[in-house]
Amino acid sequence: xxxxxxxxxxxxxxxxxxxxxxxxxxxxxxxxxxxxxxxxxxxxxxxxxxxxxxxxxxxxxxxxxxxxxxxxxxxxxxxxxxxxxxxxxxxxxxxxxxxxxxxxxxxxxxxxxxxxxxxxxxxxxxxxxxxxxxxxxxxxxxxxxxxxxxxxxxxxxxxxxxxxxxxxxxxxxxxxxxxxxxxxxxxxxxxxxxxxxxxxxxxxxxxxxxxxxxxxxxxxxxxxxxxxxxxxxxxxxxxxxxxxxxxxxxxxxxxxxxxxxxxxxxxxxxxxxxxxxxxxxxxxxxxxxxxxxxxxxxxxxxxxxxxxxxxxxxxxxxxxxxxxxxxxxxxxxxxxxxxxxxxxxxxxxxxxxxxxxxxxxxxxxxxxxxxxxxxxxxxxxxxxxxxxxxxxxxxxxxxxxxxxxxxxxxxxxxxxxxxxxxxxxxxxxxxxxxxxxxxxxxxxxxxxxxxxxxxxxxxxxxxxxxxxxxxxxxxxxxxxxxxxxxxxxxxxxxxxxxxxxxxxxxxxxxxxxxxxxxxxxxxxxxxxxxxxxxxxxxxxxxxxxxxxxxxxxxxxxxxxxxxxxxxxxxxxxxxxxxxxxxxxxxxxxxxxxxxxxxxxxxxxxxxxxxxxxxxxxxxxxxxxxxxxxxxxxxxxxxxxxxxxxxx
RNA sequence: GCCGUUGUAGCUCAGUGGUAGAGCACUUCCUUGGUAAGGAAGAGGUCGUGAGUUCAAUUCUCACCAACGGCUCCA
Numbered sequence: 001x002x003x004x005x006x007x008x009x010x011x012x013x014x015x016x017x018x019x020x021x022x023x024x025x026x027x028x029x030x031x032x033x034x035x036x037x038x039x040x041x042x043x044x045x046x047x048x049x050x051x052x053x054x055x056x057x058x059x060x061x062x063x064x065x066x067x068x069x070x071x072x073x074x075x076x077x078x079x080x081x082x083x084x085x086x087x088x089x090x091x092x093x094x095x096x097x098x099x100x101x102x103x104x105x106x107x108x109x110x111x112x113x114x115x116x117x118x119x120x121x122x123x124x125x126x127x128x129x130x131x132x133x134x135x136x137x138x139x140x141x142x143x144x145x146x147x148x149x150x151x152x153x154x155x156x157x158x159x160x161x162x163x164x165x166x167x168x169x170x171x172x173x174x175x176x177x178x179x180x181x182x183x184x185x186x187x188x189x190x191x192x193x194x195x196x197x198x199x200x201x202x203x204x205x206x207x208x209x210x211x212x213x214x215x216x217x218x219x220x221x222x223x224x225x226x227x228x229x230x231x232x233x234x235x236x237x238x239x240x241x242x243x244x245x246x247x248x249x250x251x252x253x254x255x256x257x258x259x260x261x262x263x264x265x266x267x268x269x270x271x272x273x274x275x276x277x278x279x280x281x282x283x284x285x286x287x288x289x290x291x292x293x294x295x296x297x298x299x300x301x302x303x304x305x306x307x308x309x310x311x312x313x314x315x316x317x318x319x320x321x322x323x324x325x326x327x328x329x330x331x332x333x334x335x336x337x338x339x340x341x342x343x344x345x346x347x348x349x350x351x352x353x354x355x356x357x358x359x360x361x362x363x364x365x366x367x368x369x370x371x372x373x374x375x376x377x378x379x380x381x382x383x384x385x386x387x388x389x390x391x392x393x394x395x396x397x398x399x400x401x402x403x404x405x406x407x408x409x410x411x412x413x414x415x416x417x418x419x420x421x422x423x424x425x426x427x428x429x430x431x432x433x434x435x436x437x438x439x440x441x442x443x444x445x446x447x448x449x450x451x452x453x454x455x456x457x458x459x460x461x462x463x464x465x466x467x468x469x470x471x472x473x474x475x476x477x478x479x480x481x482x483x484x485x486x487x488x489x490x491x492x493x494x495x496x497x498x499x500x501x502x503x504x505x506x507x508x509x510x511x512x513x514x515x516x517x518x519x520x521x522x523x524x525x526x527x528x529x530x531x532x533x534x535x536x537x538x539x540x541x542x543x544x545x546x547x548x549x550x551x552x553x554x555x556x557x558x559x560x561x562x563x564x565x566x567x568x569x570x571x572x573x574x575x576x577x578x579x580x581x582x583x584x585x586x587x588x589x590x591x592x593x594x595x596x597x598x599x600x601x602x603x604x605x606x607x608x609x610x611x612x613x614x615x616x617x618x619x620x621x622x623x624x625x626x627x628x629x630x631x632x633x634x635x636x637x638x639x640x641x642x643x644x645x646x647x
Numbered sequence: 648g649c650c651g652u653u654g655u656a657g658c659u660c661a662g663u664g665g666u667a668g669a670g671c672a673c674u675u676c677c678u679u680g681g682u683a684a685g686g687a688a689g690a691g692g693u694c695g696u697g698a699g700u701u702c703a704a705u706u707c708u709c710a711c712c713a714a715c716g717g718c719u720c721c722a
Contacts, residue, residue: 105717117652203717204650211719215650218717246715250658259695259713311722318720337722371648371720372713380721469722488721520722557679584679592683606681618682 005056022049023189026061036225037061038188039072046072048139048186064225074099076137076176076187077127077194077223078106083179084126085219089113094181095158095207095216101484102233103222107205109158110217120199127223131194135177137187144168147182158207158216196230197223243482245535246377252540252598254531254548255378264375264382266528271548276527278546280363282645283387283523286411290404292359292389297341299365303331308501309340310437314470320369320382338364339495339520342390343502346516351506356516357393357401363527364388378532379487385527391519392504395445398517402453402475402492409477409490409523410457415647416534416543418479421489423459425450426467426474436470442496447473449494471497472520482536489530493520540598541620545641551578551633552599553615554590556606563610567603567630574634578603595620603633 003015006025016025022040026033026049040047041060046068053059062069078097085092085108095107108115142150144163150173151159159182163171174183176191201220207213224230241247249255254272261267268276284294303322306312315336322331335341342360351358365385374380391401413421427447428436436443450473454461468474477490495518498504505513524530534542544550551571555564564580571578578599581590587604594602603615608627615633617625628636 115651201716202651205718206649209719211649215718217650220717257714263713309722315722339722366722368722373648373650373718374720376715471722493722554682556681559679586678586680586685587682588680589684590682595683602682604681608681616682622682624682 004053006053006059007057009060016053018054019052021052022047022059022061025053025059029061033061033063036063038063038069038193039186041068046186048137049189050136051139051186071099072186073188073193073225074104074223075183075185076191077197077221078104079137079174079176079179079181079183079187080127080130080191080194080223081123081197081199081219081221082106082108082181083130083177084123086179087130088119088122088126089115093156093158096162097181103200103220105218105220107158107207107216107218109214115202115217115219117199117202123199123219124197127194127197130177131191131197133177134190134192136190137174137176137185139185139187140173140175142171142173144171147171147173150180151182161208193225194223195225196227197221198230198234240482240484243536243539244377245379245481245532248535248540249378249532251596252548254535262382263372264370264380266378266381266383272531274548275542275546276531279524279527279530280387282415282546283408283412284361286408287359287361287389290359290408291357292361295342295345295360295362297335297338297345297362297364299335299367300332301335301341303333305340305344306333306336309337309343309498310471310501311337311340315368318369318371320367334367335364336366336368338362338366338386338388339390339498339518340502342388343498343504343518346390346392346504347502351392351516353394353506353508353514356506357391357397359389359391361387361389378528379481381528384529386522387524387527387530388520388522391521392499392506392516393519394506394508394514395517398449398494398519399453401519402449402494403457405492405519405521405523406453406457406459406475408521409492411647412490412523413477415645416537418489418533418537420480421460422478422486423454423461424467424474424476424478424488425454425461425463426469426476427463427465428468428473429466432466436468438471438497438500443473446494446496450475450492469493471495477525479533479537481533487525487529487533489525489533490523491521491525494518495520541600542598543644544600544637545644547577547600549578549597549599550576550637551601551603552590552594552597553578553580553603553605554587554594555580555582556587556604558584560605560607560610564605567605567615570630571634574638576634576637591618595622601633601637 002018004018006014006016023034026037037049039062040049042053043057064070064073082094082097089110092111093109097106098104147163148160162182172184173180174185174187199219199221203218204215205218206215253269255269256267258267300323303312319336320334322333324331345360363385365383367383370380370382393401428443454475472493472495474491474493476488478486479489480486499515499518504516506516508514553564553568555561561582568580591602598620600620602618604618605615609615614627614629616627617633619625
């Protein structure tokens with residue numbers, strides 16, 4: 001019998017008989033490893049451990065701790081759940097059941113059955129019961145014809161639909177216990193690895209993600225190889241919920257919503273408005289350094305403006321309906337975008353090539369009629385303020401301008417410690433070009449501009465086709481919230497189209513009219529969404545420079561009220577923000593309340609402090625910095641703020 | 648917009664076919680207290696809105712509205 005060479009990740013090479021399985025290799029390494037190993041990677045492809053290896057291969061084993069191990073585990077769990085569901089609800093039709101970031105789901109057509117959260121319990125029990133049988137996941141290649149015959153017999157239209165797109169000869173079935181599914185695998189060795197199961201949610205999901213297709217019931221679940229890991233996961237979920245910006249926004253009195261005002265229309269409370277204003281000033285100052293000029297445009301604009309820009313044709317039907325003037329019968333739209341206004345500002349006078357780039361910035365509030373089901377706290381609303389700006393430049397300036405905008409975004413992200421972002425390059429749909437306006441040539445140029453700039457900056461990048469705006473490609477900065485959902489914050493877009501639609505011009509050195517290029521950009525994205533994500537990242541403990549209340553003075557008793565006010569006025573002179581807790585409560589109580597409010601510094605003022613002109617400083621979280629002169633506290637704040645903003 | 652869940656005091660949540668309760672917050676009084684909740688009293692709700700069933704609905708049914716979890720969408 002011939003031998004094959006297996007190269008392990010550490011570079012060592014071992015000889016095995018041809019046809020050795022991944023499991024056998026694991027066993028040859030150690031029995032303990034063989035008990036916990038879930039899948040293998042053979043020449044870059046994740047395989048079942050039971051598959052025979054017939055050629056020399058680079059080889060790696062995956063356990064639960066590995067990303068590949070988890071996804072294989074959850075993929076197999078999805079099959080187990082399908083088996084359990086079929087046992088309880090005979091005749092249900094199955095869609096797809098993939099692993100996801102935290103667990104897995106299966107899309108099911110329950111037919112006439114009602115399935116709700118009340119049924120989770122019995123499904124979980126059934127899954128555990130089936131898992132205990134230690135059923136192996138058995139792989140079987142099958143011809144397309146046989147596969148279709150199988151699912152025709154089973155009357156499962158969704159699997160047949162899937163099979164239509166698969167290539168004959170590459171189709172496999174997997175069977176465990178009494179359940180067989182169309183699946184390319186791989187799977188874990190047997191169901192016995194699955195020890196803890198939790199169904200987490202149900203949701204409607206259109207078949208193949210298409211609104212026009214039938215909506216199936218998506219059942220979300222997660223499984224673990226140990227019961228204790230499930231418990232840990234549930235605790236983690238609870239912790240994440242505490243960081244939810246909707247909860248923190250209410251607790252810290254930053255913003256609220258009112259049904260009487262309307263869905264998705266946030267109301268900023270004084271503290272939230274203060275924080276937001278501070279963020280805006282922070283960005284405005286940076287933008288000044290980069291040569292931006294502030295402009296202001298009104299909240300409504302003539303409908304024709306948006307017809308010219310192309311927005312009306314694309315989004316008019318899904319927007320707030322036009323406002324009609326009584327006398328003239330004119331139509332105005334609530335501003336959904338700032339760019340057309342800025343184009344008109346550009347056109348207010350002729351421009352020379354020497355003036356470019358011109359950078360118009362505006363914290364412009366825009367209104368979009370988002371679908372009701374899509375509204376979500378502050379991250380998806382119907383009225384929001386973009387930290388918008390439009391750069392009008394010559395084609396030869398695009399690259400540099402683009403790089404400068406990236407620098408602004410990175411400066412902001414760095415200052416606020418957003419280190420887990422992904423730069424998403426959003427390009428046209430490869431197959432459907434009809435969704436976009438503008439010439440192919442302009443698109444090519446714009447797409448290349450973005451790809452090149454991103455490469456030059458060495459950003460962590462992912463390319464997504466079909467995610468571009470209808471007028472141009474984008475570079476979006478994606479950041480995750482407390483529950484792991486990705487949100488688009490900063491965005492930069494190259495646009496050759498609007499300048500044409502608005503017939504923008506500048507006079508070149510050749511004394512002829514030329515078309516400028518436009519960059520749309522918003523480093524925060526929207527103030528609403530940015531504050532939401534910032535809240536979740538900081539868990540409400542904002543940096544000192546940004547937080548609405550930097551300190552709170554806690555007089556030990558009424559006797560020190562006057563002294564506290566004196567301190568308060570000194571601090572105010574230095575622009576240090578805070579208040580006095582003048583309630584007739586004990587100090588312990590005042591500290592507790594200040595802790596709950598996440599105020600960075602608590603200044604205790606009593607007999608000793610009044611005599612010495614000091615305050616006793618306690619930091620949020622409990623650290624006691626001891627007594628210090630008021631001037632020293634001023635210094636402490638100022639130095640901390642400078643340090644936070646240094647970058 | 649679609650599927651599912653939920654809607655009781657400012658907040659977090661009990662509860663019932665006979666028009667409601669707790670804790671915290673709030674108000675007043677007592678207390679003047681040194682690093683995470685001092686004490687007492689009081690006030691506060693058309694039980695999301697509308698309709699139906701019923702002698703009687705906060706409770707059961709339906710519709711609508713909103714929030715939440717997803718799907719689709721996101722200039």
